[in-house]
Amino acid sequence: MPSIKAINHVAVVVDDMEKSLTFWRDALGLDLHELRDVPAEKSQVAFLPLAGAEVELVMPTSDDSGIAKYLAKRGPGMHHICLEVDDIVGMLAQLRSKNIRLINEEPRTTADGKQYIFIHPESTGGVLVELYQV
């Protein structure tokens, strides 16, 4: 049986990275491990690791991406939660058997080689859920 192991990260969409970092890094004191431009996602991402899981701040760098449209529609705030799964192919089959609506039907691969899928908020109670194969 495929199983979910842990929360990998919580992603927050922001409209002003420097201003957001004054809270997460400067006021809360989280370690800013990396601030990276991710051209493939037209975003800039700040990685703030904690024990076990990470907070990620995502700022659109173009106004025609999915994340930019989300920000325009809903404003800044929590965007998705990413869970770690040990068998993403098995989990996909399990989700399909329960009629769960997926955003991508087959796993995609991140730049650093991780397989992932997104589950549609319609099936989760309003939460965009990402699964990472670990």
Add this chain to the structure above:
Amino acid sequence: MPSIKAINHVAVVVDDMEKSLTFWRDALGLDLHELRDVPAEKSQVAFLPLAGAEVELVMPTSDDSGIAKYLAKRGPGMHHICLEVDDIVGMLAQLRSKNIRLINEEPRTTADGKQYIFIHPESTGGVLVELYQV
């Protein structure tokens, strides 16, 4: 220096607990550790622990609570992220010195004795952030 250690939980507000559990418990396979009525918060809460952090589903049981108003206004979805802090009094002083807006100015105590505060989304980039003293 007070410091943030980990994500304790991510809370999701739901309008139909049984339907939500068909996703989180039945389709994803998370362990439903406890389903508890919390009269003080006029809510029913499902606790679904993972390694290190927990997913919590919160359903209002009355329409005059803060969480019920949130649900009516924004619909179901992610509600807040809770971070663990080793020194909540020190962290409060640090947040005040940075002019961070708090929802409760002094720590409150949960039924099981944990001290907590909430930070206003206005200061965090749109995210309701809870801090737990651990």
